[in-house]
Amino acid sequence: STLPDQMMDNNSSRYQKAVASKFPLFISQDGTNGDVKNKALSYTQIRYMQHVDLEPVHTERPGEHIAYYKIANHYKWALDELFIKHDFRRVIILEDDMEIAPDFFDYFEAAAKLLDTDKSIMAVSSWNDNGQKQFVYDPKALYRSDFFPGLGWMLTKPTWMELSPKWPKAYWDDWVRLKEVRRDRQFIRPEVCRTYNFGEHGSSMGQFFDQYLKPIKLNDAHIDWTSEDLSYLTEDNFLIKFGKDVASATPVHGFDELLKAHNLDVERIQYDDQGDFERVARQFGVFEEWKDGVPRAAYKGVVVFRYKSSRRRIYLVGPDSLRQLGV
Structure with missing residues (x-):
């Protein structure tokens, strides 16, 4: 099922009409595939945009997938259309x-x-x-x-x-x-x-x-x-609350000690550097990847997740995290 099918699912058509009246829905197609275009045009509550760029893609490194270039180009075109041409405040x-x-x-x-x-x-x-x-x-x-x-x-x-x-x-x-x-x-x-x-x-x-x-x-x-009161997410509030949560978590040394600590609600495991983080993350099965010095999902070098779908929180804490959190 494609996304518009879900959005326009007859079972919830009342909800979808409400969504479409409140949030203008656009489909942006990259390229000229006729089936995709016909499918897109079959949705009455969705506005259709088409990005046709017939210029050949010049990749910067040999063996690169041109899809990544086409996607970036399409994103820029579509967002320019929505923000500049249509003047939306948010997309x-x-x-x-x-x-x-x-x-x-x-x-x-x-x-x-x-x-x-x-x-x-x-x-x-x-x-x-x-x-x-x-x-x-x-x-x-x-x-x-x-x-x-x-x-x-x-x-x-x-x-x-x-x-x-x-x-x-x-x-x-x-x-x-x-x-x-x-x-x-x-x-x-x-x-x-x-x-x-x-x-x-x-x-x-x-x-x-x-x-x-x-x-x-x-x-x-x-x-x-x-x-829901989301004021806890403002910069200052979140820093203070998250810092307190991390500081009050029980430090455990590594994965093995964590397995022994059954009765704790919140634990934190310190990692020393990227290699150490990758090793610990691999043991739990969370994302190991970093980009430009930041682990996936991290805040101030801290990655938090639940242990086996329970309330129990695990914090993986970087060498500089506590200082950044001000605790």
Whole structure:
């Protein structure tokens, strides 16, 4: 089922009409495939855009996949259209191989107020890289992160106007993760994902689909986001609260000691450097990857996840994390 099929599913057509009237929906097609175009045009509540770029792609390194160049080019074109031509204040970007949670739009609507007022937030994402079912517990919990998660995310016009002129030719998501692009801003991400990626055959070639994407938990809990107080996510509040949480966690030395400590609710494991982090992350099964000095899903070098789907939190804490957290 494609994303618009879900969005326009007859069972929930009343909800979808409400969504479409509140959030103008666009499909942007890259290229000229007639079947894709006809499918897109068959949705009455969705506006169709087509990006046709017949210029040959010049990759910068031999053996590179041209898809990454085409994707970056399409993103820039589509976001320029929406922000500059249509003058939207905010845009949510969703790839076509994503399934969405029932509270997807409500979540973004609630987070939009935060995004508008807190300039230290660069974007809001619906994705947690460590959102596999064994690592999550609380569907209401949201976090700040220094790592751009992508995969269903929202940004504002001022942020796009800053990024658009220097947008890269390829690998746009890794580019957003560079320190000089991010400039000390952070991202809001949920504990439990609001999107699910079923695209085993997408441009990423299903390389870690089975390990990381297939076990992702898509939120199914009903959350009334209008009544949730998200002020804990502002820069100062979150730093203080997260710092206290990490400081009060019981230090354990490595994976083996953690297995013995059955009765603890919250533990922290110190890692010394990237290699050490990768070793510990591998033992738990969380993402090992770093980009420009930041582990996936990390905040101030700390990666937090639940232990075996329970309330029990594990913090992997970097050598400089406690200082950065001011504890």
